[in-house]
Amino acid sequence: MTEFGHHMPLNQIRDGERIDLAADEGERGRIAERLGLRSLDRLDAHATLDRKGQIVRARGRLKASLCQSCVVTDEPVDAHVDEPFDIYFLPEPATGGAEDEIELGSADCDVVFHDGSAIDLGSAIADTLALNVDPYPRSAGAEAALKAAGVLSEADAGPFAALAKPK
Numbered sequence: 001m002t003e004f005g006h007h008m009p010l011n012q013i014r015d016g017e018r019i020d021l022a023a024d025e026g027e028r029g030r031i032a033e034r035l036g037l038r039s040l041d042r043l044d045a046h047a048t049l050d051r052k053g054q055i056v057r058a059r060g061r062l063k064a065s066l067c068q069s070c071v072v073t074d075e076p077v078d079a080h081v082d083e084p085f086d087i088y089f090l091p092e093p094a095t096g097g098a099e100d101e102i103e104l105g106s107a108d109c110d111v112v113f114h115d116g117s118a119i120d121l122g123s124a125i126a127d128t129l130a131l132n133v134d135p136y137p138r139s140a141g142a143e144a145a146l147k148a149a150g151v152l153s154e155a156d157a158g159p160f161a162a163l164a165k166p167k
Helices: 025-035 121-132 142-148
Strands: 007-009 017-022 039-052 055-069 076-091 111-114 118-120
Touching (some): 017 121, 025 121, 039 121, 111 118, 111 121
Antiparallel strands (some): 039 055
């Protein structure tokens, strides 16, 4: 089971259809656990679907309110995500040999494969949220904690730091 599964049969998707999704408390809890968040208080998305045969395009916006742990102090760090998305759902490609390499371009990064019968829009939205969460959140007290521990800032440790010191 996916954390935020919203399976939509291909034969029921109408071109231009608008979908509004909101994760319930259980879904938000499972997504927060997978992403290592303290909490996920809100996850909403709306999308307009365009279908051409087996290809579905979902364009819309994702909004989330969440709390992460500071990577330095472990203090809570509140964050908000408000991002547009443009996801293509394509039929699973024919399986090749184990030796086949697949090259992905930047346009291929928002492609999700489906089994030919349904797409899972909710799971794709949860993955989009994962890509938009700060991987190294820092609280307001992080810099002071690092300095107190003797960790140099990027400016102090950079390649030109020695040149900036008085002679």
